[in-house]
Amino acid sequence: MSTTHAPYEKVFVGKRMKDLDAILLRYPTKQAALLPALWIVQEERGWVGEEAMTEVAGALDITPAYVKGVVTFYTMYHQHPVGKYFVQICTTSPCLCAGADKVTEAFLKHTGCNELGVTSPDGKYTVIEVECLGACGFATPVQINADTIENVSADKVPQILAGLK
Ligand code: FES
Incomplete structure (x- = not known):
């Protein structure tokens, strides 16, 4: 072969x-x-x-x-191809206490990624967990490419994804 x-x-x-x-x-x-x-x-x-x-x-x-x-x-450089939207969710303890695990589950489900670090079948999304994004007072912060969204809860995830261009 x-x-x-x-x-x-x-x-x-x-x-x-x-x-x-x-x-x-x-x-x-x-x-x-x-x-x-x-x-x-x-x-x-x-x-x-x-x-x-x-x-x-x-x-x-x-x-x-x-x-x-x-x-x-530097984690900001990707050593492998990733989706068009690279979703980083803070799951350090303070954000975890505020429900970051539920936010992660929602992103994995609604993007079709299903697993952390795996790109969705349509090539649009890759979701990973990261350490503190420096927005601990606004749990849960999620960074999508260069933009950070604060106060994300699981129920807001579909709307956030729908707003991506
Ligand atoms: S612990 Fe989540 S942003 Fe700091």
Whole structure:
């Protein structure tokens, strides 16, 4: 059985190369631009794979191992493809006491994900639990992509999902 692997297409071409060049102008060294460079990759591809890490390393004159160390340190970078909507629910103790487990159950049910970390069959959602989102007084906070929604309860989940564009 043969395995086919599509050739890697570079991220930093055309507009994305210009974006990187503009970022590099703002930093004292190329290495210092690593986080925003990775962000460009994630915006473009939705995740940061090994080949993209190698491309970033080449663009910034650093080693792929260094890039991987940074990607694996920050949970905001996805090392695997995720759904269009990446749902992060705080389930640290204060939010858990306020019903975060019920919120999680509701998201898993209404997105069709059914399991944490698994992308829904339609490719739209991935739901994970995270540590404190820094909104402990507004339990349960849920971050969907770059937006944080506070005071989420299980009964509000269908309406939140319906409002996503
Ligand atoms: S414990 Fe949930 S936001 Fe802090």
